[in-house]
Amino acid sequence: MLSEYALSLAVWLPIVGGVAVLATGDDRRANLARQLSLAFALLTFVVTLPLYTDFNAGTHAMQFVEDHAWIDAFKIRYRLGVDGISLLLVLLTSFSTVIVIISAWQVIEKKVAQYFAAFLIMEGLMIGVFSALDGVLFYVLWEAMLVPMFLIIGLWGGPNRVYATIKFFLYTFLGSVMMLVAIIYLYNRSGSFDILAWHDLKLGLSAQTLLFLAFFAAFAVKVPMWPVHTWLPDAHVEAPTGGSVILAAIMLKMGAYGFLRFSLPILPDASHHLAWFMIALSLIAVVYIGFVALVQEDMKKLIAYSSIAHMGFVTLGFFIFNAQGIEGGIAQMLSHGFISGAMFLCVGVLYDRLHSRMIKDYGGVANRMPVFASFMMLFAMANAGLPGTSGFVGEFLVILGAFQVNIWYAVAAATTLVFGAAYTLWMIKRVLFGEVANSHVAELKDSTPRENLFLVLLAAMVLLMGLWPYPFLDVMHASVAHLVQQIAVSKL
Amino acid sequence: MLAGPEIFVFSMACAILVIDLFLPARWRALCYWLAQLTLIGAALLTFKTMTGASVLTFNHMFVADNLSVLLKLAGYVLTVFVFVYSRDYLQERGIFRSEYFVLGLLGLVGTMVMASASHFLTLYLGLELMSLSLYAMIAFQRDSVVATEAAMKYFVLGAIASGMLLYGMSMLYGATGSLEIAAVARALTKISPNDVILIFGLVFVIAGTAFKLGAVPFHMWVPDVYHGAPTAVTLYVGSVPKLASFALIARLLVGGLEPLAGSWQTMLMILAVLSIAIGNIIAIAQDNIKRMLAYSSISHMGFFLLGILSASPNGYSASLFYILVYAVMSLGAFGMIILLSRSGFEAERLEDFKGLNQRSPWHAFLMLLLMLSMAGVPPTAGFYAKLLVIQSIMKVNLIPLAVAAVLLAVIGAYYYLRVIKLMYFDDATERSPIQARWDMRLLLSFNALLLVGILPWVGTLMEVCRRAIQNLA
Numbered sequence: 001m002l003s004e005y006a007l008s009l010a011v012w013l014p015i016v017g018g019v020a021v022l023a024t025g026d027d028r029r030a031n032l033a034r035q036l037s038l039a040f041a042l043l044t045f046v047v048t049l050p051l052y053t054d055f056n057a058g059t060h061a062m063q064f065v066e067d068h069a070w071i072d073a074f075k076i077r078y079r080l081g082v083d084g085i086s087l088l089l090v091l092l093t094s095f096s097t098v099i100v101i102i103s104a105w106q107v108i109e110k111k112v113a114q115y116f117a118a119f120l121i122m123e124g125l126m127i128g129v130f131s132a133l134d135g136v137l138f139y140v141l142w143e144a145m146l147v148p149m150f151l152i153i154g155l156w157g158g159p160n161r162v163y164a165t166i167k168f169f170l171y172t173f174l175g176s177v178m179m180l181v182a183i184i185y186l187y188n189r190s191g192s193f194d195i196l197a198w199h200d201l202k203l204g205l206s207a208q209t210l211l212f213l214a215f216f217a218a219f220a221v222k223v224p225m226w227p228v229h230t231w232l233p234d235a236h237v238e239a240p241t242g243g244s245v246i247l248a249a250i251m252l253k254m255g256a257y258g259f260l261r262f263s264l265p266i267l268p269d270a271s272h273h274l275a276w277f278m279i280a281l282s283l284i285a286v287v288y289i290g291f292v293a294l295v296q297e298d299m300k301k302l303i304a305y306s307s308i309a310h311m312g313f314v315t316l317g318f319f320i321f322n323a324q325g326i327e328g329g330i331a332q333m334l335s336h337g338f339i340s341g342a343m344f345l346c347v348g349v350l351y352d353r354l355h356s357r358m359i360k361d362y363g364g365v366a367n368r369m370p371v372f373a374s375f376m377m378l379f380a381m382a383n384a385g386l387p388g389t390s391g392f393v394g395e396f397l398v399i400l401g402a403f404q405v406n407i408w409y410a411v412a413a414a415t416t417l418v419f420g421a422a423y424t425l426w427m428i429k430r431v432l433f434g435e436v437a438n439s440h441v442a443e444l445k446d447s448t449p450r451e452n453l454f455l456v457l458l459a460a461m462v463l464l465m466g467l468w469p470y471p472f473l474d475v476m477h478a479s480v481a482h483l484v485q486q487i488a489v490s491k492l
Numbered sequence: 493m494l495a496g497p498e499i500f501v502f503s504m505a506c507a508i509l510v511i512d513l514f515l516p517a518r519w520r521a522l523c524y525w526l527a528q529l530t531l532i533g534a535a536l537l538t539f540k541t542m543t544g545a546s547v548l549t550f551n552h553m554f555v556a557d558n559l560s561v562l563l564k565l566a567g568y569v570l571t572v573f574v575f576v577y578s579r580d581y582l583q584e585r586g587i588f589r590s591e592y593f594v595l596g597l598l599g600l601v602g603t604m605v606m607a608s609a610s611h612f613l614t615l616y617l618g619l620e621l622m623s624l625s626l627y628a629m630i631a632f633q634r635d636s637v638v639a640t641e642a643a644m645k646y647f648v649l650g651a652i653a654s655g656m657l658l659y660g661m662s663m664l665y666g667a668t669g670s671l672e673i674a675a676v677a678r679a680l681t682k683i684s685p686n687d688v689i690l691i692f693g694l695v696f697v698i699a700g701t702a703f704k705l706g707a708v709p710f711h712m713w714v715p716d717v718y719h720g721a722p723t724a725v726t727l728y729v730g731s732v733p734k735l736a737s738f739a740l741i742a743r744l745l746v747g748g749l750e751p752l753a754g755s756w757q758t759m760l761m762i763l764a765v766l767s768i769a770i771g772n773i774i775a776i777a778q779d780n781i782k783r784m785l786a787y788s789s790i791s792h793m794g795f796f797l798l799g800i801l802s803a804s805p806n807g808y809s810a811s812l813f814y815i816l817v818y819a820v821m822s823l824g825a826f827g828m829i830i831l832l833s834r835s836g837f838e839a840e841r842l843e844d845f846k847g848l849n850q851r852s853p854w855h856a857f858l859m860l861l862l863m864l865s866m867a868g869v870p871p872t873a874g875f876y877a878k879l880l881v882i883q884s885i886m887k888v889n890l891i892p893l894a895v896a897a898v899l900l901a902v903i904g905a906y907y908y909l910r911v912i913k914l915m916y917f918d919d920a921t922e923r924s925p926i927q928a929r930w931d932m933r934l935l936l937s938f939n940a941l942l943l944v945g946i947l948p949w950v951g952t953l954m955e956v957c958r959r960a961i962q963n964l965a
Contacts (some may be wrong), residue, residue, distance in 0.1 A: 022853075071876075071951035073958055074883070114853070118881070136879070140870035140945070147864065152907075154917045162917050166909055173905055177898035182884045185891070 005297055006051055007064050007080040008046035010090065011128040014044045014097070018120035021113050034105055038094040038130060041098045044123065048094040053141035055087055057475045058107050060355040060482035062133060062196070070137070071202030075192050078132040079310060084479030085330060086130040089253055092337045093130065095461075096249045097123040100242040101356065102454045107241065107352055109395070115156060118439060119242060120432040126250050131258060135183040142218075143176055149243065154238040164231075166239035171231040175221030176371045179258075186266070199265045202491050208270035215263050220241055222255030223313060227283045229308045236304035237357070237439060241348030244300065247341035248307050253333045256314045258328070261443035264318065265486040271319070272487075278319040283412045285312025294426070299347045299357045303340060304384060308415060312337045316413055317398035319406045321487050326480050327473060328397025333392035335382070335465055342379040342458040346372070349451050350431075354440050359430050363437025372447040373432045380428045384421040390465035393472075494556040497537045497564060498604050504530040505597040512590035525591035527575055527597060546963040548610060550568045555610035557837035559742060561728045562812075563607035563735050567600050570731045570819055572614040577827045578724030578933050580928065581678050584834065585722070585761040587633055595632070595726055598865040603732055612661045612671040613634060615743055618659070619704070622736050623650050626729060642720025642775050647840075651702065657700025663693025664749075680751040681870040694752055698759050705737045707797060708766040711790045718786030723833060723840070727784060727826040730789060731819040737793075738815045739802055744806055746964055753803040760801035761893065767794030767886045768897055772904035784839050784907060785825055788866060791904055792818050798897060799881040808964065809957040814877040816953065817943075821874060824862045824939040831855065831928050831936060845911055847920025848873045855926060856915045858940035865943040867908040868901055874948050911929035 001459050007229030017040025024033045055063060070078040072103040082090060100119055108115045125145040132138035146169055157167070190201045203211070221228045232252075236244050264271050271278075288307050293305035310332065317329030349372060351357055366373035381387035387396075395417065402444035436442050447455065465472055508526050515522060538561055544556035575593060582588040602622025609615035627650065631643030665671055668679035683690060695906045699710065706714040718726050745756055771791030778784040796818065799811030832839035832848075839845070849856040865874030879900065884895045928936075942949070 071954060073951060073954040074880075075799070076951075140875070143870040143875070147860075147869065150912075151916060154913065161914055165908070166913065169909060170902060170906060174899070174902045177902055178895070180879070181891070181894055181898055183885070184886050186892070188881065213570070233723075402914050 004064075004068065006047060007082065007127075007131050009047045010044060010051070010094065011080070011131070012041055013047060013124070014120040016123035017041075018117040018124070021117040021120060024113045026414065027110065027112055033113035033116055033189065034101075034250045037120055038098075038101050040120055041094075041101045041123070045094040045098050048091050048127070051082060051087060052091055052475070055475055057084065058478060060084065060478045062431045063127055065133070070134075074136075074187075077134050077193065077302035078137060079194065080128070080131045081133050082131050083118050084256065085315070085483070087475055088330070088334055089130045089250075089257060090127050092185050092253070092334055093123060093126045093250050096245060096337065096341055097323060099341065099345070099454045099457060100245050102450060103245070103348065104240075104242045105450055107348070109152060111155060115152070115242075118152050122148040122152075122246065123311055126254070129254055133195050134196055135187065135198070138174070138195065139183055139192075140182055142179075142180055144174070145251070145463065146172055151245070153235060153239045153244040157238040159238075160234070161238040164234040167334055168231050168235040171228075172221055175228070178214040179218035182211045185211065195261065198262075198366070199486060201266065204267055204269065205492060207274070208267040208491070209273065210276055212263055212267045212270035215258065215267070219255040219258040220265065220281075222258070223252055223311045223315060224308060224422040225228060225281045225312070226257070226289060226308065229285070229289070232308060233301050233304045233417055235342075236307075237298060237300045241344060241351070242346075244344040245341040246343040248303070249337040252307060252311055253337060256318070256329065256333055257319050258309065259315065260330075261428045265483060268403045268487045269490050269492055270305065272321070275319045278315060279409060282312045282316035282319065283409065285309055286413055286416045287419070290416055290423065292424040294419065296423075299350075299359055299427065299431070300344065302349070302359075302423060303343045303347065303363075305334065306343075306420065306423060307340050310340070313398050313413065313416065316409070317394070317401060320409065321484065322401045322404055323484050324397045324404070325401030326483060327476055328394045328399075330394075330476055330480070331390075331397060331465075331469065331472060332394025335394050337460070338458055338461045338465070339379055339382045339389075339391055342375075342455065342462065343383060345454060345458070346379060349429075349447055359427060361438070362431040362441060364430040364432075364434045367436050368441060368444040369380070369446045372455075375447070375452075376432060377428060378459055379462065380424045382466070383424045385417050388463070388468075389460045392466060399490075493537075493549060495540065495554055496742075497534045498601055498608070501530055501597055501604065502538055503533045505601065508590055508595050508597070509608060512914075518633050520588060520590065520831065522712050523593055524575065527593035528572060530574050530597060535565060535568045537589055538892070543705060552674070553611040553614045554608050556608060557871075557963050559698055559739075559812075559964055560604075560608040562956060562960040563605050563689065565622075566816055566819070567603050567607075567732055567735050568737070570823060571596060571600050571728075573823050573827070573939060574728045574731060575930070576931055577823075577830050578753050578871070580832060580932065581722070581724045582831045585633070587722070588939045592632060592724070595625045595629045597642075598730070598919065599629070600732060603739065606736045606743070609739070609743050610673050610747075612665070612673065615673075615740065616658060618735070619740065622733060623654065623704075629725045629728060630717060632725060633722045635650065636720075636722070638720040639722060640836060642717045646713050646717045653700045653703030653710070655700075657697045660696025660698075660700060663689055663696065667693060672758045673743060677750065678750045685752050685754060690752065691755060694749065694755055695759070697749075697893075698756060699765075701737075701740055701744065702731075702763050705739060705793050705797075706790055707763045707793050707845070708770045708790060711771070712768070714790055715783045715786040718789070718839075718890050719780060720785045723782070723826060723838065727823065730771040730785070730822040730826055734815050738796075738812060740874070742808065742961070742964060744811075745800065745814055746961075751788040754817050757801050757803055760797050761890075762799035762861070763793045764895070766894060767791060767797065768904075769794075769898045772900050772907075775907045777905070778907075779842050781829060781842050781845070781911070784842070786823070788904070788907070789818075789822065791900075792866075794960070795878060795881055795897065798893070801883050802884040802888045802890070804884060804888060805958075805961055806887060807881070808961040809954070810877075810880035812946065812957040812960060813954055814881055816957070817873045817877040820939065820942055821865050823860055824943070825866070825938065827861065827932075827936045827939060828855070828859050831926060831932065841915060842911065843921070845914045846918045846922075849914040850920045851923060853938070858893055858937060859911055859915060859939045861943050863908040863911050867905040869905070871945045873945045873950055876945050876954075880954070
């Protein structure tokens with residue numbers, strides 16, 4: 001009974017929760033809002049767990065499928081389901097939301113209910129994006145999610161928040177409308193909005209190429225790929241910590257997920273034709289953005305650029321069309337979800353104390369905050385792809401996959417191990433180590449139990465995935481194998 | 493009794509006018525209630541005329557079909573909302589007179605006649621009745637200079653447009669030998685679509701229609717009228733006559749001149765693209781929200797034309813859906829301006845929306861919904877409206893047009909976002925709580941919540957629109 005509606009529950013529970021939290025009213029009842037949202041976030045997480053435990057890893061078919069009529073006139077249906085590709089992203093979403101809510105507990109003091117409600121509503125929408133099997137449903141959720149994020153950055157963000165949030169909204173909206181045109185085209189060709197039916201739709205090469213570019217506009221902006229990444233550093237820098245975490249951990253993944261759900265299986269021939277283009281952009285992201293990250297003076301900006309470089313890895317993995325590459329890409333998405341989230345939270349912990357994100361304002365933090373410093377060190381190592389952490393799994397698999405295609409792809413990609421280590425560790429050195437830099441740093445207090453709680457949770461995931469990736473990779477084998485097969489068959 | 497609703501509303505409007513003469517000032521609210529009762533009564537009468545088929549009467553000058561029923565019902569609902577929203581506004585400004593309601597009802601009768609027109613004369617009659625009521629309504633606040641100026645402009649330009657339309661109709665009469673729409677359509681199948689007189693007449697008809705619609709390059713009156721008229725009148729101008737525009741186009745172009753679709757398609761395409769582009773771009777430069785919404789309405793008319801120019805049943809129903817959703821959005825947006833206005837103060841500058849989230853989170857949320865819906869952001873009804881018209885033009889392979897339209901929609905999103913930015917991200921300069929009657933609050937909330945597009949009514953309305961245009965052509 002429950003598993004029949006598990007996905008709907010995971011989508012709607014947080015949204016209903018968000019509305020309930022909004023109903024608590026103004027800041028006089030802030031504590032009630034906090035407790036209520038934590039309860040809903042935990043409940044949603046619990047609801048999504050059976051998706052994993054009851055998941056049948058032996059098949060590539062969609063599971064937990066729900067299919068109801070929605071708008072009959074246009075055969076738009078409310079159709080949800082997960083496979084090995086989307087399952088873990090759903091769990092990542094519900095997990096990250098719990099973390100975000102704990103992390104914002106005392107930090108957010110004004111308009112508390114609205115803040116937590118925005119995150120809960122966004123959680124529901126994001127889970128919906130990962131599980132939608134109807135084109136219009138997917139598009140509606142994909143776009144609707146911009147609204148809470150727009151408000152989160154604009155209401156609780158930094159000094160330049162209005163510019164950043166409008167840029168964020170218009171940039172992603174511009175990309176998305178092209179996807180809308182593509183979705184309508186596919187509907188007119190196939191007579192339905194069923195994404196899985198589109199997988200089998202025969203399309204000519206020129207149509208495929210145009211559709212590919214239309215989807216590319218939406219997904220590349222979201223990933224973001226070089227050169228349409230410029231909204232991300234602005235949005236990250238201005239967003240409140242929670243906003244940055246969700247942006248990096250989940251929202252960027254939606255773009256990459258789009259490639260797997262739409263571009264590759266629906267447009268295999270165009271994907272092959274344009275693979276050189278995608279690989280080139282990915283490698284530019286990995287190498288060039290790595291350099292850009294190196295010179296950043298703002299910690300959040302540095303992590304934002306490091307995100308772009310890591311996402312370059314993901315798209316590289318997808319467009320080499322073998323199982324290692326795609327699995328590596330998905331593993332990298334998950335791992336990046338944990339690590340970038342953790343890194344942004346670490347910066348948030350420092351920011352809450354000193355109200356600065358500039359590297360030069362820190363130095364010798366480890367002397368005053370030893371516990372926090374060890375966490376941050378761990379996450380930095382994971383960001384650099386140290387074996388034993390989750391960062392290693394994805395990068396290793398992608399490089400392995402790239403080797404089979406072209407050794408130079410692998411070589412270029414592998415440079416990230418050097419650059420990643422360089423920019424992350426250099427930042428860590430300047431922030432955590434050395435002598436205590438100034439009187440503000442000298443007064444720092446170590447992380448509180450609440451902060452330790454979310455850092456421990458994330459550290460556990462990073463290590464679990466790094467040391468024992470089997471439970472993460474096992475569920476995706478069948479789906480990825482099916483996807484590889486789909487890409488191999490020409491539709492011409 | 494097919495014309496029962498028109499006769500009823502018209503007689504009631506006259507009756508209210510007479511009753512008002514004998515009423516003391518403090519009893520004037522009675523006129524308001526009578527007007528509302530009229531609308532309810534008309535709705536009941538309209539339900540009776542609903543047959544599902546297309547029935548002609550008055551020597552084939554008047555038709556009752558699904559489309560006319562739908563447009564009339566929508567007209568009543570919109571007018572009820574308009575009257576509720578404007579009640580306090582009019583009272584606070586000392587212009588709470590029965591004429592407002594009478595003119596509103598007469599404008600509605602004009603719209604209803606157009607919705608049921610099956611003859612060029614009936615169509616023209618309805619159009620003029622509606623336009624004349626609008627001229628008077630705009631000039632209603634006699635001592636306002638901007639309002640009288642707007643009324644003057646609208647009257648002069650509107651008269652030219654009516655003249656053009658009439659001239660075009662006479663050309664068509666010359667070419668086809670009939671004024672009855674169905675007969676014109678029949679005659680056209682026998683004449684070459686490149687006949688000079690025919691094309692000449694068509695150009696005039698399209699120009700006149702575009703004037704009434706407010707499509708670029710015939711849009712000059714729109715910002716002045718929206719801005720100059722008292723907000724209670726703008727509310728009316730922005731909603732009910734849009735139904736009349738659809739009726740005009742559906743009866744004239746679709747019902748009568750569909751054999752010439754090849755010619756008017758190109759003309760409408762130019763009008764549509766220019767309207768979307770210029771409407772959206774100039775709206776960015778406005779700091780008066782009524783002017784901004786005027787330019788926004790120009791761009792919405794462009795989107796509306798997209799569905800029509802696809803010249804397919806699919807597109808007509810998409811446009812009908814679009815115009816209905818637009819009327820609801822426009823109603824809500826102007827309703828919100830009225831809500832924020834008080835006696836002696838018009839909340840018509842964009843800054844007046846600053847910090848609305850601090851003053852009243854609920855009303856800020858409603859305005860957020862309205863703005864997102866206008867911008868076409870899911871999950872609002874405005875998104876489905878855009879989805880349908882774009883689907884319809886892509887179906888007839890006008891893909892570059894679809895791409896242009898969605899890209900221009902992104903430009904449009906900017907100025908709607910700016911309103912949201914003012915409401916949510918800026919500090920309030922004005923902190924007084926929002927005062928309004930309970931019925932206005934309730935209806936306004938209902939109005940905005942209607943736009944939450946995940947609700948089932950969206951699908952139902954699409955189906956209703958599809959049926960409405962079934963026996964049109």
